[in-house]
Amino acid sequence: MKITRKIWAVFFIMMLSLVLAACSGKEDTSSKEAPKEEAKSVQTITSDELQSNLDKKDWVVVDTRITDAYNGWKLEGVERGGHIKGAVDFSATWLTVDAKDKEKQLEAALKDKGITSDKNVVLYDANGKDAKAVAAFLTDKGFKNLYTFDVNEWASTKDLAMESYPNYEMLVPAAWVNDLIKNENNGKPYKIFEASWGDEAPDYKKGHIPSAVHINTDEVEEGPVWNRLKDPALEKFALNNGITTDTTVVLYGSDSMPAYRVAVILKYMGVKDVRVLNGGFTAWSNAGYDIDKKDNAKTAGTEFGATVPANPGYIIDLPQAKEILADKEGSILVDIRSWDEFTGKISGYDYIEAKGRPAGSVWGHAGSDNSNLQDFRNIDSTMKNGQEILAMWEKDGITPDKNLSFYCGTGWRAAEVLFYADVMGLEHISLYDGGWNEWSMDPSNPVETGAPSK
Structure with a gap:
């Protein structure tokens, strides 16, 4: 009987030890998992680390400051204006805009700029707030490999490349x-x-x-x-x-x-x-x-x-517009209207009856109607990234080496795009003032409709 009790006592102690070990093991497992959660949080990155990853395809560097800082202005005490060479822009101010299709526009901006969840995303600012705001937004969308960076560190080192628009x-x-x-x-x-x-x-x-x-x-x-x-x-x-x-x-x-x-x-x-x-x-x-x-x-x-x-060449009239159309190799008459206006589905104006475009003109994008320029503006109505504008144009052969004259219905939309082109430093640029309204008033002027043939 005594032996049996001793055996049971030993058995009980062994079982108790196993239970305690199991509990202890669970605690150890939990403590080992904590660093994994930490790895998912936003990390900081140094200038050296950023420089070594800047040109890698699985990394994207994002300027989260206001667009003006990206364009070239020295703001918030930053020693040099402009953006880190190769960076894209996604301003924290865009997150506060009141727009009915806000989420759709923000998603489109992420896609256009190559900011995707499979990449390492470096978010930089100068105030310690903008990058955090964008990081929170991206975290909610499932982004995990996020880093923040203080652009002051980069801007204060003269041999680290920064870019600004020429004008x-x-x-x-x-x-x-x-x-x-x-x-x-x-x-x-x-x-x-x-x-x-x-x-x-x-x-x-x-x-x-x-x-x-x-x-x-x-x-x-x-x-x-x-x-x-x-x-x-x-x-x-x-x-x-x-x-x-x-x-x-x-x-x-x-x-x-x-x-x-x-x-x-x-x-x-x-x-x-x-x-x-x-x-x-x-x-x-x-x-x-x-x-x-x-x-x-x-x-x-x-x-x-x-x-x-x-500065007479900055705005041209009908005779010069025809000269541009005749110079098929070196010049382009760029249509800054909606696709439906360009193809002749609509005129776009209640006081313009004719539909179509000057024969030989090239679509340069605009917006959904004659009241907006969403292809050239960010969600907060600031100028869109110049590299994205150039990439959009390049698909249709609209390149900075050519003489580009912009037109729309009556000169408003085209004037804005001309100004952006000037900011970007394009040199051979002008506004065809009369646009489609003037062109369509003379039935002898050649007109095209429909999608252009490639």
């Missing part, structure tokens, strides 16, 4: 406009204009940038063709608004398209320093700067300072 200064951030107002352009003449159609200016009256004056686009163009005004009338427009060739002119709007229209005409006239607020009034209001509701009156001037036009 990035033409597109300005809200911070630059705010500084312009505060320091009064260092004593040099400047004007800020809200550009939109009509004298009523409802958006201007709701609130505008301090000191801004309203420009009605009827001040620079007239129907029925809706070409720019004749040169003497344009000079009068400049004098009415106190604009000279040496005035720094900043243009913006709730929709930026009219601002680009006026900007291009001013450059044609000879104004040397023409700027457009990237992202329009929304960029200003989102930045939290002061908003004025006072109706600021125009201040007239007495002299423009040059014979209009001082």
